[in-house]
Amino acid sequence: MQDDSLVEYGFRRAIITITAIICALLEIVDSTIVNVALNEMKGNLGATLSEVGWVITAYAIGNVIIVPMTSWLSQQFGRRNYFAASIVIFTIFSFLCGNATNIWELVFFRLCQGIGGGALLVTSQTIITESYPIEKRSMAQAIYGLGVIIGPTLGPPLGGYIVDNYSWPYIFYINIPLGIIATLLTIQFVKSPRFAEKRKASDVDWLGIGLLAAFVGSLQYILERGHEDDWFESRAIVYCTLTAGIGFILFIWRELTFKYPIVELRVLKNGNLRVGTIMSFILGFGLYGSTFIVPLYTQSILGWTALQSGALMIPAALTTAFMMPIIGRLLTKGAKQQVLVALGLFIFFVYSFWGYKILTPDTGKDAFFWMLIVRGCGLGLLFIPITSLSLSTLKGPEIGQGAAFTGMMRQLGGSFGIAAITTFIANRSMQYRSNLVEKLDVNDLDVQQRITGLKASFMAKGMSPDVALQSAYKILDFSVTKQATVLSYMDVFLYLGIAFLVCIPFVLLVRNKKGGEKIDLSEAMH
The missing domain is CATH 1.20.1250.20 (MFS general substrate transporter like domains)
Known part of the structure; x- marks a missing residue:
């Protein structure tokens, strides 16, 4: 009903x-x-x-x-x-x-x-x-x-x-x-x-709350900061990975054995x-x-x-x-x-x-x-x-x-x-950048024409020949990266x-x- x-x-x-x-x-x-x-x-x-x-x-x-x-x-x-x-x-x-x-x-x-x-x-x-x-x-x-x-x-x-x-x-x-x-x-x-x-208060799953916070907090930290901190080169990322792994195992054990779990995992039987x-x-x-x-x-x-x-x-x-x-x-x-x-x-x-x-x-x-x-x-x-x-x-x-x-x-x-x-x-x-750079041959006619054209346009803006040449190479480098x-x-x-x-x-x-x-x-x- x-x-x-x-x-x-x-x-x-x-x-x-x-x-x-x-x-x-x-x-x-x-x-x-x-x-x-x-x-x-x-x-x-x-x-x-x-x-x-x-x-x-x-x-x-x-x-x-x-x-x-x-x-x-x-x-x-x-x-x-x-x-x-x-x-x-x-x-x-x-x-x-x-x-x-x-x-x-x-x-x-x-x-x-x-x-x-x-x-x-x-x-x-x-x-x-x-x-x-x-x-x-x-x-x-x-x-x-x-x-x-x-x-x-x-x-x-x-x-x-x-x-x-x-x-x-x-x-x-x-x-x-x-x-x-x-x-x-x-x-x-x-x-x-x-x-x-x-x-x-005595029935509250305090340990479950702590383990959940440690597990998902560490996992979220790894995902958000990993790239910036160069993943496992960072000591903080290594510690967080260990915390997330151990926290996850202990959390599942705790929730399946405690009488009043903070997260009811059994609902996943559905x-x-x-x-x-x-x-x-x-x-x-x-x-x-x-x-x-x-x-x-x-x-x-x-x-x-x-x-x-x-x-x-x-x-x-x-x-x-x-x-x-x-x-x-x-x-x-x-x-x-x-x-x-x-x-x-x-x-x-x-x-x-x-x-x-x-x-x-x-x-x-x-x-x-x-x-x-x-x-x-x-x-x-x-x-x-x-x-x-x-x-x-x-x-x-x-x-x-x-x-x-x-x-x-x-x-x-x-x-x-x-x-x-x-x-x-x-x-x-x-990876792509190194592949493209390998294919750029300084002796290639197209590359030389591009550099010459860029150098000429910079010199027309009042740059000295050596600065104009450097700027031309910078532009070429930028377009390769892009x-x-x-x-x-x-x-x-x-x-x-x-x-x-x-x-x-x-x-x-x-x-x-x-x-x-x-x-x-x-x-x-x-």
Whole structure:
């Protein structure tokens, strides 16, 4: 028998949905909005590039540590109280971030902001899922998905606009009015489900919390800082790898043997959730990886501003927004999740292969438009069916636990994606550069003509012959480096596409339990 106590209708449901989407957007926009302000922060706070990178790393670590605990914390304190407290923490530390006077203050405040923010994403997903009746679940996931997909895309152009017109603290201050409104709406409208009794302090899995923080915190540090610190050449990376490995083994042992675990790993016995968790990782890899690589390419190779490269991503985000309700309706009418995911993976392959074909050292803005529209379609087909598949056969508290797993894996997938892409581009560029330099023969007539032409143009600008010759060689060197970098970006697009293509057969092999999904879903409330 289903308990409809959490299902809302009409005005209340609309308010709860808006509140949850505001919170999801706040969290996700904040993970990418600072990317374009790092330069100004660096100058303003007197920090090095390496130090200012911690502003992003600290937020991601805070996020990833708290996400797996959200279901347990909701049970301990009541979902409404925990959600409202998370918004308050996020809002207060947004204010403190804007007021930071040095880089390490800002890093600490960003860590705390990430701890508040991590809860917003997963809890808002659970609240939306439980506020809709079973037959409208897919539509609920479509509405939630709007925030998750559009958020990372909105960050850079919004951040670029604020930095160009105001100053960097305002990228944090814009959270404050939204945070206050969301807190008031949460206290007024969101209900807490009837969970089992709270645990006494002696029953709390303190060791589990410590091991989880050590494991995911170290892993996130390795992924965020590995490339910059030259991976295992850095002692800190070696120590973090050992901590992550040992922490992971001990954490799994602890959670499977302790009476009241902080993360209920047994929920992964559900086959749909297992597949959904793996697919969420792949989705994170593709979503954050491609959101990272396109602006990076347009800014570093084509010389665009942050605002221009951020604006380039907007039509794709709008396409995804347009797709979401359509996909939600298709799922509600009985379309198979596996088929939609497979189609989404294939479209993402088309987008990646298209990127591979059009990249040059001077690709025009128009060349990106339809390619990114295709990306928007692919993401629309991936997000809702994956989330819907993951949570479809879970009941009561399991919904929150499942949402926490998929949320964490999407975040880790994004971190893995960005770390892998950054390292790959750096290594591949060096490889291509040495290959191109080998082919540059000083005695080659074309090379001599190029050098002579460049030298003549510099001398025409008033340079002495020796300085003009040096400048000509510098220009040649720069164009070789640029060409090598473009070739490495092309490879990233190609390999990303192939990775998505390879996943298709595995997704199509996933089976719904015969007739079971409807029965399980009809009991999906505790």
